[in-house]
Amino acid sequence: MTSTPPPGDPAPTAAPTPTGPVHVIGEILHSRRTGAYQHVTLAAPDVAERVRPGTVVALTAGEPRLGRRLFWVRGVRTVGGFGSAVEIVVEPTGPGSRWVAELPVGARLPVTGPLGRPFSLPRDPVSCVLVGEEVAAACLYPLALRLKERGCAVTMLLGARSESHLLAALEARRTARSVTVVTADGSVGRKGPADDLFGAALPEVLERAAADVVYAAATTPSLARVARAAEHHGAWCQTALTQPGVCGTGLCQGCAVPVAGEDGLVRSARACADGPVFRGDRVRWDELAGGAP
Amino acid sequence: MTSTPPPGDPAPTAAPTPTGPVHVIGEILHSRRTGAYQHVTLAAPDVAERVRPGTVVALTAGEPRLGRRLFWVRGVRTVGGFGSAVEIVVEPTGPGSRWVAELPVGARLPVTGPLGRPFSLPRDPVSCVLVGEEVAAACLYPLALRLKERGCAVTMLLGARSESHLLAALEARRTARSVTVVTADGSVGRKGPADDLFGAALPEVLERAAADVVYAAATTPSLARVARAAEHHGAWCQTALTQPGVCGTGLCQGCAVPVAGEDGLVRSARACADGPVFRGDRVRWDELAGGAP
Amino acid sequence: MSANAARIPGPVMNAAGCGGTGRELAAYGDLSALGAFVTRTITLTPRTGGSMPRVVETPSGLLHAVGLQNPGLDRFLATELPWLVRQGARVVVSIAGESVVEHAELARRVGQSPGVAAVEVDLAEPDPPAWGLLETREPIASALVATRVISSCRRELPRDVPLLAKLRPDPVRVVDQAYGLLEAGVDGLVVGHALPALMPDGRSGALSGPALFPVARRCVAELAAAVPDLPVIGCGGVGSTADAHAMLDAGAVAVQIGTALLHDPTAVHRIAAGVGGDRRHDTGGAR
Amino acid sequence: MSANAARIPGPVMNAAGCGGTGRELAAYGDLSALGAFVTRTITLTPRTGGSMPRVVETPSGLLHAVGLQNPGLDRFLATELPWLVRQGARVVVSIAGESVVEHAELARRVGQSPGVAAVEVDLAEPDPPAWGLLETREPIASALVATRVISSCRRELPRDVPLLAKLRPDPVRVVDQAYGLLEAGVDGLVVGHALPALMPDGRSGALSGPALFPVARRCVAELAAAVPDLPVIGCGGVGSTADAHAMLDAGAVAVQIGTALLHDPTAVHRIAAGVGGDRRHDTGGAR
Numbered sequence A, B: 001m002t003s004t005p006p007p008g009d010p011a012p013t014a015a016p017t018p019t020g021p022v023h024v025i026g027e028i029l030h031s032r033r034t035g036a037y038q039h040v041t042l043a044a045p046d047v048a049e050r051v052r053p054g055t056v057v058a059l060t061a062g063e064p065r066l067g068r069r070l071f072w073v074r075g076v077r078t079v080g081g082f083g084s085a086v087e088i089v090v091e092p093t094g095p096g097s098r099w100v101a102e103l104p105v106g107a108r109l110p111v112t113g114p115l116g117r118p119f120s121l122p123r124d125p126v127s128c129v130l131v132g133e134e135v136a137a138a139c140l141y142p143l144a145l146r147l148k149e150r151g152c153a154v155t156m157l158l159g160a161r162s163e164s165h166l167l168a169a170l171e172a173r174r175t176a177r178s179v180t181v182v183t184a185d186g187s188v189g190r191k192g193p194a195d196d197l198f199g200a201a202l203p204e205v206l207e208r209a210a211a212d213v214v215y216a217a218a219t220t221p222s223l224a225r226v227a228r229a230a231e232h233h234g235a236w237c238q239t240a241l242t243q244p245g246v247c248g249t250g251l252c253q254g255c256a257v258p259v260a261g262e263d264g265l266v267r268s269a270r271a272c273a274d275g276p277v278f279r280g281d282r283v284r285w286d287e288l289a290g291g292a293p
Numbered sequence C, D: 001m002s003a004n005a006a007r008i009p010g011p012v013m014n015a016a017g018c019g020g021t022g023r024e025l026a027a028y029g030d031l032s033a034l035g036a037f038v039t040r041t042i043t044l045t046p047r048t049g050g051s052m053p054r055v056v057e058t059p060s061g062l063l064h065a066v067g068l069q070n071p072g073l074d075r076f077l078a079t080e081l082p083w084l085v086r087q088g089a090r091v092v093v094s095i096a097g098e099s100v101v102e103h104a105e106l107a108r109r110v111g112q113s114p115g116v117a118a119v120e121v122d123l124a125e126p127d128p129p130a131w132g133l134l135e136t137r138e139p140i141a142s143a144l145v146a147t148r149v150i151s152s153c154r155r156e157l158p159r160d161v162p163l164l165a166k167l168r169p170d171p172v173r174v175v176d177q178a179y180g181l182l183e184a185g186v187d188g189l190v191v192g193h194a195l196p197a198l199m200p201d202g203r204s205g206a207l208s209g210p211a212l213f214p215v216a217r218r219c220v221a222e223l224a225a226a227v228p229d230l231p232v233i234g235c236g237g238v239g240s241t242a243d244a245h246a247m248l249d250a251g252a253v254a255v256q257i258g259t260a261l262l263h264d265p266t267a268v269h270r271i272a273a274g275v276g277g278d279r280r281h282d283t284g285g286a287r
């Protein structure tokens, strides 16, 4: 297996164009707990304007931690006096995410973004199914809005271990034509098995929506299954990966994802710079699960 | 020159007696800026009860800083609901002291104390002159109270670069029979040269008070001069040193002070555990200034 | 001091493997504003790199086991290098080989490419055998191998392209190594790399970042005292302009910024601006 | 494994030079509750120590240049040791000498004193020449000196007093050193000391603390793989029970706590309680 990150072509994140990332000092404007998640609004001059659905922002995680923590952009807002701001959803699980979640309003911290390649949007008003699991579903909300603007039919399939980990199903109903909810414990929506949350619902939803395109943001095992189901259904599929890494900016090669190129050769792509959105049929899901690059 | 820290005799700080130090989680109860200093009151269960004038508490300085920062105990208070608390005065100069000064009320942090050997109190109601410079003067306030309780005549000589760095001269007047103030810029009290703040006032104050004992807490150069003046005057002198070190608990031997023993041999004592209070005639001031241990 | 010593770029550049392909860094500032852009370490054939996780946090440091992921020499010379040269970057190409012969080939072909400001031979991988590289650390025999690597690279490179060797930040051994490499024709040293360490899961990894700054700085000071004529680039834990000045004060002619860039992608531009006109390496290594 | 291996105390003790005289540590918990109490390094004659500042902060670490301040052997044996023994502490006496003969004398006299649980020879001072100590690091000749130090200490010590050697945390070299010392009769190793580094003011110093934990742990793993019969005590950056377990999991039979104690004087008691009954070294070094 030969492998390199795609060279040659100027990556949209790397070129110093208005869509490229900037590094600024952000400020916490709002921070509110809902269920298992902390919803944080961050003034970040110049970042918000450049955001496209599927990109992320990188935040510091407090001394002496040197890795950055990535967060999907949940939305963009205009905030009086601050220009525009980004909304992120933080699940406080480890020291870095807890640090971010506990920052008081007014706290300032370095923000880098938007980072990564966004979801590609279809040219035509096709039928789109958006599959979102837990906090990763955050990136689907701005996507749903853009798709709707383009006249696409948006169907959403949302899943989580329980209601408190389900992200904004109510809001989904405002944008999407139809919303299906699955939880592992059955606390809301259908009950789906914990080890294959979307298993039963997915083929059914794809069928019902006559899906042309599937967008998914979920854990890696779920993404692998969604990609397979989409292929089976004959839909074009894009997956947003949450692959660990430290810099988020494409500098360290720490976030390897095995991706097949046009030429069929598998290369080690950087999840943060070459992704986080990849075509579902290009990612080598088995190797990824096995820890291989 | 042979040298060791005084062995043999059980140091008051080391023996696990009720006067020994404890390591507890403290909580900021009050924090108020006055002039150049932050006055911080810290709930510290069991610490306050053990404090004697001249001892210090050690605080952490925030990740990733591993050294402790020492602060003179300015006073001890009873605080409803928290038992007793210690008052310290923080001059925010570097990252550690700024971190402490900026801690909000309610913040919790490890506190170790009381540390070090306190001032020795005279058996008889003699005449005592207390010389305090800037923030170091903090440790003289509890001392003045104890001396007054014992019927000693207390005279205070306080100095600072300017009024904002002068510690509580008003309160001094409540305890002391007489208070003399010197500032380098003349903003309050007499004007004394910056390089020898107490030079002019000291012999005069010692004379006027007919000092039997001199207690001093100041920068090292000032302490050296006070010790010399006291010796010249024939008074017994105790000096409280602010010698840098990292642990504050006597474990690292990082805070060396050259001290002559009863036998005349100079040993390298630990400022934090064998001090911070030393007899003025025992410290080798010249070697100390020269950086030698 | 060799005539090439004055050609060593500086005073502030990124460290190998911490600047991506250059394109990512270019988003945060002109590459031509840096003393140099240092590439990932390039090997003769493409490398996929190691398994995940590849980079994890440790107190004030990072542990990495990236495994020299790179596109291989051909692809690098065809696509990445020309792009970097077009940006006006002074490009330092980092190379590593599996044999002396491979090193020589890498040096020859890199040296023939237009726009290369210097070649940096990575003799400091914390775990060369794990990545199929030449063992140049220990015992004495391997030190001789390092000398042969440098002398054959020197032979293959155009006379006016400075040859740098990157050494492990080992204060006890770095001076002895430097003497050998100086004789072999090296123009300058980069000291040092990340330290051999253990990943949390028990694999071999390497420690970089502020944690090791005082160790790297010690190496620079030892070299400056022992081999004053050999320019040394200080690398290891530099994260601020103050750190850079401390490294220069210890005797370095330039600094490289690695881990700090992963935390703050503007770090190398910020420090380059901070150190500013202070290009003391231009004076011929005067300290 | 030597019969003495099972006598090596553990699993949690303080590191040499970070427990004061013992009296200060006793204020925060019974010394008898620890696996052992390790003394400062004791030399034949008293030492004043280095100039100020002696210990300064660095990111997630400390730099020290204490210079082995200690009261000398006579005074130590007359006052400090008996006090420690009376407290019920298992006392590990750390020693360092200026010659092989001095090491032998130190071992003989310490070994004759009642209540000594083990002797730890400090072969890992980052800057031995600076403090007038024997150079035991490099080149090869010095490694032979280390072997002679250990064999002569072994000869002078009572048969049942375990002899430990403390080595520098150098993953590249530690295994070779271990083989030599094992032949010379060492019963166990302490790995490692602080790393050679530079103080901010340019003097030589040594780096300790969490910053170097992954490096020390790597050394332990290398030794456990290469010399499984030689018990290794892991030292370097251990600051929590989780760190201690990670060190034990890498193959250590015990851990020592240094820098963490300077930050939190209860650290060694806290970690000893946390690791608790998990005295796997008692099983004869089973990992």
Ligand SMILES: Cc1cc2nc3c(=O)[nH]c(=O)nc-3n(C[C@H](O)[C@H](O)[C@H](O)COP(=O)(O)OP(=O)(O)OC[C@H]3O[C@@H](n4cnc5c(N)ncnc54)[C@H](O)[C@@H]3O)c2cc1C
Pocket (backbone or CB within 6 Å): A056, A061, A067, A068, A069, A070, A071, A072, A073, A088, A089, A090, A091, A092, A093, A094, A095, A096, A097, A098, A135, A136, A138, A241, A242, A243, A244, A245, A246, A276, C057
């Ligand atoms: C593209 C992308 C988008 C993300 N979006 C979000 C989001 O919108 N909301 C949110 O709460 N979190 C998100 N994450 C995860 C987030 O960045 C942190 O990794 C996670 O919060 C754990 O960090 P921690 O410091 O709390 O835990 P720690 O355990 O301290 O994490 C330490 C390191 O482990 C890695 N890591 C641990 N857990 C994960 C994980 N689940 N995913 C990726 N890396 C991990 C990280 O590299 C981190 O440096 C995203 C991650 C990626 C890669």
Ligand SMILES: Cc1cc2nc3c(=O)[nH]c(=O)nc-3n(C[C@H](O)[C@H](O)[C@H](O)COP(=O)(O)OP(=O)(O)OC[C@H]3O[C@@H](n4cnc5c(N)ncnc54)[C@H](O)[C@@H]3O)c2cc1C
Pocket (backbone or CB within 6 Å): B056, B061, B067, B068, B069, B070, B071, B072, B073, B088, B089, B090, B091, B092, B093, B094, B095, B096, B097, B098, B135, B136, B138, B241, B242, B243, B244, B245, B246, B276, D057
């Ligand atoms: C016995 C004693 C009593 C003290 N009492 C007080 C007090 O009541 N109020 C107060 O504000 N400060 C006091 N200090 C000084 C205080 O502990 C800190 O050292 C000082 O605030 C500087 O720390 P920093 O982190 O802000 O600065 P930094 O520059 O980051 O200090 C770094 C290190 O330098 C050393 N250091 C730097 N400046 C000093 C200094 N002036 N004195 C001693 N060490 C220094 C310390 O060891 C510290 O670890 C006392 C120090 C000692 C030794």
Ligand SMILES: Cc1cc2nc3c(=O)[nH]c(=O)nc-3n(C[C@H](O)[C@H](O)[C@H](O)COP(=O)(O)O)c2cc1C
Pocket (backbone or CB within 6 Å): A252, A253, A254, C015, C016, C017, C018, C040, C041, C055, C062, C064, C066, C068, C094, C122, C166, C192, C193, C194, C207, C208, C209, C210, C235, C236, C237, C238, C256, C257, C258, C259, C260
């Ligand atoms: C993620 C990562 C990848 C690295 N890759 C390389 C490399 O390919 N070649 C190399 O010579 N050094 C490599 N290094 C080492 C750095 O160039 C640098 O020498 C080291 O990290 C110390 O500097 P720092 O503390 O500023 O990071 C890498 C370091 C990191 C953290």
Ligand SMILES: Cc1cc2nc3c(=O)[nH]c(=O)nc-3n(C[C@H](O)[C@H](O)[C@H](O)COP(=O)(O)O)c2cc1C
Pocket (backbone or CB within 6 Å): B252, B253, B254, D015, D016, D017, D018, D040, D041, D055, D062, D064, D066, D068, D094, D122, D166, D192, D193, D194, D207, D208, D209, D210, D235, D236, D237, D238, D256, D257, D258, D259, D260
């Ligand atoms: C202030 C200080 C003094 C030390 N003195 C000694 C010593 O006398 N003898 C010795 O063998 N090691 C000494 N060390 C090294 C420690 O014992 C230990 O090996 C090293 O600090 C690494 O462990 P740590 O990271 O837990 O501190 C000292 C370390 C420090 C920080």
Ligand code: FES
Pocket (backbone or CB within 6 Å): A244, A245, A246, A247, A248, A249, A250, A251, A252, A253, A254, A255, A270, A271, A272, A273
């Ligand atoms: S996280 Fe560093 S390249 Fe992706």
Ligand code: FES
Pocket (backbone or CB within 6 Å): B244, B245, B246, B247, B248, B249, B250, B251, B252, B253, B254, B255, B270, B271, B272, B273
């Ligand atoms: S500061 Fe550590 S012994 Fe005094």
